[in-house]
Amino acid sequence: MADVxxxxxxxxxxxxxxxxxxxxxxxxxxxxxSRAEFEHIQAGLTIAASNPSxxxxxRTNLVRWGTVLKSKEVLAIxxxxxxxxxxxxIFFSWFFIYLARVRGLNLKSSAFYSMLxxxxxxxxxxxxxxxxxxxxxxxxxxxGRCIVPAAAIFLAAGFLSFGSMLKARASRAxxxxxxxxxxxxxxxLSGR
Numbered sequence: 173m174a175d176v177x178x179x180x181x182x183x184x185x186x187x188x189x190x191x192x193x194x195x196x197x198x199x200x201x202x203x204x205x206s207r208a209e210f211e212h213i214q215a216g217l218t219i220a221a222s223n224p225s226x227x228x229x230x231r232t233n234l235v236r237w238g239t240v241l242k243s244k245e246v247l248a249i250x251x252x253x254x255x256x257x258x259x260x261x262i263f264f265s266w267f268f269i270y271l272a273r274v275r276g277l278n279l280k281s282s283a284f285y286s287m288l289x290x291x292x293x294x295x296x297x298x299x300x301x302x303x304x305x306x307x308x309x310x311x312x313x314x315x316g317r318c319i320v321p322a323a324a325i326f327l328a329a330g331f332l333s334f335g336s337m338l339k340a341r342a343s344r345a346x347x348x349x350x351x352x353x354x355x356x357x358x359x360x361l362s363g364r
Contacts (some may be wrong), residue, residue, distance in 0.1 A: 252321075263289040300324060 196202040199213050240246055271277045274298035277285065300320050308316025 244321060260290070263293070297325070 194202075194204075199205045199210055205213075212259070264288070265290060268282055271282040271285055304316050304320040307317075307319060310316070
């Protein structure tokens with residue numbers, strides 16, 4: 173038990189040390205920022221942000237929390253992340269149990285098939301982002317940022333509909349598979 177406590181405390185002290193050594197309020201205060209890098213950063217800032225005295229010494233007005241929380245864009249992205257996070261949580265924590273207990277898959281098959289959704293999420297998130305960036309450069313921000321998520325939602329709805337129509341005998345066919353290379357849709361659907 174003492175090793176666990178000391179191990180956790182050691183990691184916490186390590187994180188604090190790294191934070192103390194590397195975190196600064198501004199790039200000018202950081203010893204690792206070269207003069208050329210600092211000038212590059214300053215060139216990318218607006219006049220008001222790089223020189224607060226240009227506004228007569230006043231701070232810029234911050235956006236109020238009420239404005240942020242009433243924003244349609246903030247609400248939409250929050251709902252989007254909630255949906256993605258909820259589905260990811262189901263696949264990470266409950267999908268294995270569902271496949272084993274409800275669908276009757278054996279341990280090996282349940283482990284294999286419960287690995288596929290998180291793997292697909294990781295790969296498709298990267299590919300979807302790259303595709304969205306390419307569409308944004310080609311057709312503009314509205315098309316590039318809306319088409320990929322909309323297509324993904326409709327594709328997911330199709331897969332969910334298909335998955336919900338599988339019969340118990342198809343699940344038994346899945347559990348009888350000994351290796352992923354023996355997986356074929358006609359075999360799963362026929363229950364053989």
